[in-house]
Amino acid sequence: xxxxxxxxxxxxxxxxxxxxxxxxxxxxxxxxxxxxxxxxxxxxxxxxxxxxxxxxxxxxxxxxxxxxxxxxxxxxxxxxxxxxxxxxxxxxxxxxxxxxxxxxxxxxxxxxxxxxxxxxxxxxxxxxxxxxxxxxxxxxxxxxxxxxxxxxxxxxxxxxxxxxxxxxxxxxxxxxxxxxxxxxxxxxxxxxxxxxxxxxxxxxxxxxxxxxxxxxxxxxxxxxxxxxxxxxxxxxxxxxxxxxxxxxxxxxxxxxxxxxxxxxxxxxxxxxxxxxxxxxxxxxxxxxxxxxxxxxxxxxxxxxxx
Numbered sequence: 001x002x003x004x005x006x007x008x009x010x011x012x013x014x015x016x017x018x019x020x021x022x023x024x025x026x027x028x029x030x031x032x033x034x035x036x037x038x039x040x041x042x043x044x045x046x047x048x049x050x051x052x053x054x055x056x057x058x059x060x061x062x063x064x065x066x067x068x069x070x071x072x073x074x075x076x077x078x079x080x081x082x083x084x085x086x087x088x089x090x091x092x093x094x095x096x097x098x099x100x101x102x103x104x105x106x107x108x109x110x111x112x113x114x115x116x117x118x119x120x121x122x123x124x125x126x127x128x129x130x131x132x133x134x135x136x137x138x139x140x141x142x143x144x145x146x147x148x149x150x151x152x153x154x155x156x157x158x159x160x161x162x163x164x165x166x167x168x169x170x171x172x173x174x175x176x177x178x179x180x181x182x183x184x185x186x187x188x189x190x191x192x193x194x195x196x197x198x199x200x201x202x203x204x205x206x207x208x209x210x211x212x213x214x215x216x217x218x219x220x221x222x223x224x225x226x227x228x229x230x231x232x233x234x235x236x237x238x239x240x241x242x243x244x245x246x247x248x249x250x251x252x253x254x255x256x257x258x259x260x261x262x263x264x265x266x267x268x269x270x271x272x273x274x275x276x277x278x279x280x281x282x283x284x285x286x287x288x289x290x291x292x293x294x295x296x297x298x299x300x301x302x303x304x305x306x
Contacts, residue, residue, distance in 0.1 A: 010089025018096035051190035094151030154205035206235035212289035213242035220245035
């Protein structure tokens, strides 16, 4: 288990600063590793096998490397280990940056539709060039819900189970999926295993995220049960359904990725106009869920010390 002090320091650093843009970031390194592997392996025969070996190899390598670094830190000084763990938590959590980006989408949209489209393109994988103002707001809020799971709850969940190595290994899983886990001609075979591993890694965290989001609104659970499975992903629909139920709005529908249109099911049926007030409500929901999860992990860490 991680030292509770390291967890608190790392979380507070993310709360205050968000992603350290001007500092080296392990997720950027993960991305470069994946891009290098994809460029050299995603061609010819046996693409599924090569993609599987790359994905599993990278995940195991990150877990083992983190475990080894922590052992070396402990041999030098327990405070060095605490610092390493705190920095790892800081780098792996993305709650503050995600909220900032979503706020910027709504502010940009207030200035012009083109600015809103350009801003939301920073946080979504779909083609944003033809989105309406309503679709820009919907995309931003869907991403806010989905990435609460991917960027906050899931890393903390794996930190609670497997410590810092598990948390960093999860970030590699998530980065693999975000880069090659698409149902397009290029990635269908090569990214198959990356997508499936991500589905498994997020199965519990996604549902836990939805539960944490609606904890103050138990009547929303029925909505989540009904619409949580209405998504191309077996997991993303649950946090999206939770937020849609709280906001009484509709998410989902057709999206364009890499020039191809994917007709995703709708989550909810109230196609009302979304507003800045909805964004502020969604931010409060995200922060509340995040704080509760941090308390859970802290309590688990403290119990392990007894």
